[in-house]
Amino acid sequence: MKRSDGQNRLITANWRPATQAVRGGTWRSEMGETSEALFLTSGYTYDDAATVAARFAGEADGMTYSRLQNPTVAMLEERIALLEGAEACRAQASGMAAMTTALLCQLSAGDHVVAAKAAFGSCRWLIDNLLPRFGISGTTIDASDNAAWEAAIRPHTKVFFFESPANPTMDVVDLEFVCSLARAHGITTVVDNAFATSALQRPLDFGADVVAYSATKMMDGQGRVLAGAVCGSAQFINDKLLPFQRNTGPNIAPFNAWVVLKGLETLDLRIHRQSENALKVAQFVEPRVARLLYPFLPSHPQYALAVKQMKAGGSIFSLEVPGGREQAHALLDALKLVDISNNIGDSRSLMCHPASTTHHGVGPETRTDMGVTEGMLRLNVGLEDPDDVIEDLDQALKAAGL
Numbered sequence: 587m588k589r590s591d592g593q594n595r596l597i598t599a600n601w602r603p604a605t606q607a608v609r610g611g612t613w614r615s616e617m618g619e620t621s622e623a624l625f626l627t628s629g630y631t632y633d634d635a636a637t638v639a640a641r642f643a644g645e646a647d648g649m650t651y652s653r654l655q656n657p658t659v660a661m662l663e664e665r666i667a668l669l670e671g672a673e674a675c676r677a678q679a680s681g682m683a684a685m686t687t688a689l690l691c692q693l694s695a696g697d698h699v700v701a702a703k704a705a706f707g708s709c710r711w712l713i714d715n716l717l718p719r720f721g722i723s724g725t726t727i728d729a730s731d732n733a734a735w736e737a738a739i740r741p742h743t744k745v746f747f748f749e750s751p752a753n754p755t756m757d758v759v760d761l762e763f764v765c766s767l768a769r770a771h772g773i774t775t776v777v778d779n780a781f782a783t784s785a786l787q788r789p790l791d792f793g794a795d796v797v798a799y800s801a802t803k804m805m806d807g808q809g810r811v812l813a814g815a816v817c818g819s820a821q822f823i824n825d826k827l828l829p830f831q832r833n834t835g836p837n838i839a840p841f842n843a844w845v846v847l848k849g850l851e852t853l854d855l856r857i858h859r860q861s862e863n864a865l866k867v868a869q870f871v872e873p874r875v876a877r878l879l880y881p882f883l884p885s886h887p888q889y890a891l892a893v894k895q896m897k898a899g900g901s902i903f904s905l906e907v908p909g910g911r912e913q914a915h916a917l918l919d920a921l922k923l924v925d926i927s928n929n930i931g932d933s934r935s936l937m938c939h940p941a942s943t944t945h946h947g948v949g950p951e952t953r954t955d956m957g958v959t960e961g962m963l964r965l966n967v968g969l970e971d972p973d974d975v976i977e978d979l980d981q982a983l984k985a986a987g988l
């Protein structure tokens with residue numbers, strides 16, 4: 587195996603993101619394959635006992651066991667790190683494996699976390715339910731309020747954890763402010779960047795320490811596999827994350843890593859086209875509903891900030907119908923082209939009612955606290971012709987009395 591660039595990391599590192607997405611991190615076997623090879627192997631064999639002993643001792647490079655390294659997974663990790671501008675990356679079995687690993691690998695009993703109150707349901711569950719069981723306390727705040735971050739810091743605060751834009755309320759966090767506040771207090775920022783991806787927003791450029799992903803979403807982009815990733819400094823990944831990951835095993839399967847590698851080749855194209863489509867669809871829907879939240883519409887409360895830190899608005903927006911759950915469900919049931927689905931980042935347009943699906947598990951009080959209302963719907967706009975999506979929404983809105 588050798589790198590397709592003949593090991594010249596200097597040249598590779600200078601490629602622009604769209605080039606990295608297609609070629610970054612490619613290793614080629616002696617077969618000279620064009621497309622990345624899929625190594626479906628759990629173990630490795632060695633020419634002699636000294637070779638394997640040197641690898642286990644950390645004195646020689648090379649694979650030993652697929653919970654520790656796998657060539658296909660290594661290609662994905664290198665490509666994501668290059669796209670993110672990170673020193674290192676480790677792929678995970680799912681987005682939630684990535685979030686759990688990114689938090690647990692660095693937190694201990696007695697530590698405190700400040701987290702955004704609006705978050706993916708399971709991310710919020712980690713803060714509210716999992717961490718407290720291990721003596722790690724959490725404060726959840728309105729992450730769009732800079733003063734709230736400052737006010738929530740305690741002497742033992744170790745981590746800031748948030749999404750931007752957040753799922754599904756589309757709250758935008760001021761990355762530059764929050765990351766520099768964290769730096770000043772020796773706090774590690776963990777940013778869940780699933781909605782934007784590195785193609786639209788690179789949190790490390792704004793001073794973030796760790797970027798964690800559900801690669802299930804935009805990175806795969808075609809709704810096929812679960813995948814996740816954590817990026818950061820070599821020190822964080824090697825000293826904190828790797829010992830945790832190697833001994834607990836939230837690893838991605840090589841096949842899933844290979845699917846995401848192929849997905850990344852078209853990430854830049856897809857996310858820009860889907861953002862264009864989402865903007866067009868959002869502009870059509872906005873006048874028909876009580877409220878529509880899309881970061882690149884001037885009506886978004888943090889429009890100026892979103893435009894400053896993102897290249898485009900992404901594929902997702904949320905909206906509120908005045909008639910609560912009944913009207914939201916009626917709209918979903920009337921859809922003919924757009925699927926009822928709680929997935930996002932797919933090339934298909936998908937719509938869901940967060941209160942009865944993705945955010946059912948957090949309970950009604952937390953939903954109210956986050957701003958997830960009974961009339962809220964979330965739409966992922968895909969790669970279909972946006973006029974077809976608009977026509978479908980038009981008839982579904984009418985059917986629901988809007």
Ligand SMILES: *Cc1c(COP(=O)(O)O)cnc(C)c1O
Nearest residue numbers: 680681682706753780800802813
């Ligand atoms: C989907 C999602 C997750 C969880 O990712 P999985 O791959 O489903 O485990 C975490 N955070 C955000 C913002 C998400 O949208």
